[in-house]
Amino acid sequence: MAVEQVATDITRTYRVCSFGARWYCRLYHRARIEGLEHLPRDGRVLLAANHTTWLDILLLGGFVPRHVAFVARDTLAQWGWLRWTMEQCRAILIKRGAGDRGAVREMVAHLEAEDCVAIFPEGTRSRDGSLQEIKGGVLMAAKLGAAPIVPVGIQGGHRAWGRGMTLPLPRKLVVRFGAPIPSNDPQAVEKLSAALRALSGQG
Numbered sequence: 001m002a003v004e005q006v007a008t009d010i011t012r013t014y015r016v017c018s019f020g021a022r023w024y025c026r027l028y029h030r031a032r033i034e035g036l037e038h039l040p041r042d043g044r045v046l047l048a049a050n051h052t053t054w055l056d057i058l059l060l061g062g063f064v065p066r067h068v069a070f071v072a073r074d075t076l077a078q079w080g081w082l083r084w085t086m087e088q089c090r091a092i093l094i095k096r097g098a099g100d101r102g103a104v105r106e107m108v109a110h111l112e113a114e115d116c117v118a119i120f121p122e123g124t125r126s127r128d129g130s131l132q133e134i135k136g137g138v139l140m141a142a143k144l145g146a147a148p149i150v151p152v153g154i155q156g157g158h159r160a161w162g163r164g165m166t167l168p169l170p171r172k173l174v175v176r177f178g179a180p181i182p183s184n185d186p187q188a189v190e191k192l193s194a195a196l197r198a199l200s201g202q203g
Contacts, residue, residue: 005109005113006090006106006109006110006113006115007090008067008069008090008110008113008114008115009067009090010067011088011089011090013085013088013089014061014067014088014089014090017061017085017089018061018062019062020062021057021058021059021061021062022062022063023062024058024062025055025058025059025062025063025173028168028170029055029156029160029168029170029171029172029173030170030172030173031059031062031063031172031173031174031175032172032173032174032175033063033175033177034174034175034176034177035176035177035178035199036063036065036177037177038150038177038178038179038180039064039065039150039177040148040150040180041065041066042066042114043114044111044112044113044114044115044116044145044146044147044148045111045116045117045147045148045150045180046107046111046116046117046118046119046138046141046142046145046147046148046149046150046183047060047064047068047116047117047118047119047149047150047152048118048119048120048121048138048149048150048151048152048192048196049118049119049120049151049152049153049154049196050120050122050126050131050152050153050154050196050199050200051120051122051124051125051126051154052125052126052129052154052157052158052162052163053125053154053157053158053160053161053162053163053168054125054161055157055160055161055168055173056120056154056157057070057072059154059173059175060118060152060175061089063175064116064118066116067090067115067116068116068117068118069089069090069091069092069107069110069115069116069117069118070086070089070091070092070117070118070119071091071092071094071103071107071117071118071119071120072086072091072092072093072094073093073094073095074093074094074095076093077093090110090115092106092107092110092117104137104140104141104144107119107141107145108141108144108145110145111141111142111144111145111146111147112145117141117145117147118152119137119138119141121134121135121137121138121192122134122135123135125162125163126158126163127158127162127163127164128158129157129158129159129162129200129202130202131193131196131197131200131202134189134192134193134196136189138192139183139188139189142183142188143183143184145183146183147183148180148181148182148183149180149181149182149183149188149192150177150178150179150180150181151177151178151181151192151195151196151199152175152176152177152178152196152199153175153176153178153195153196153197153198153199153200153201154173154174154175154176154200155173155174155175155176155199155200155201156171156172156173156174157173159171160172160173174201176199176200177199178195178198178199179195181195
């Protein structure tokens with residue numbers, strides 16, 4: 001699959017956002033990070049995390065010790081300042097509710113450039129904190145990009161700033177990284193779902 005070259009450098013904007021996110025989560029949410037040794041410090045890797053709050057992005061961007069290219073829905077780019085920030089942070093925009101081949105190609109391009117890509121495979125935030133169905137795009141991108149999938153379980157997000165909440169509350173957040181799952185594993189989706197449940201405290 002031919003892909004175009006993409007920018008994967010760590011910009012000044014990304015560094016500032018990462019620094020601010022890290023200290024905000026540490027001080028306000030007493031964030032605890034576990035299992036970071038499972039994350040390769042270089043080379044291609046796809047992070048797959050459960051999604052219950054906008055704080056998930058701050059947690060991964062703030063505590064993963066390398067550049068993270070987030071996959072985000074394109075509707076977020078309707079605000080000019082946020083579009084600029086996402087562009088500066090090398091985010092990958094995807095059309096919600098559609099099989100966006102362009103976004104998959106861009107994810108693969110980042111992986112082939114030895115970047116770290118983060119995706120929320122449920123596709124949208126959970127309303128009650130429980131894990132939803134895993135979409136197929138995560139496995140497709142990982143296979144095409146020949147990248148391992150590192151599951152990331154985030155616990156406490158829906159209590160800190162869940163859907164329907166106006167402002168975040170000072171609830172404790174825990175982030176757990178699991179062992180990588182080979183993308184060519186025939187049971188990769190099942191193993192990812194089980195890992196996300198266990199890491200986020202759901203089983």
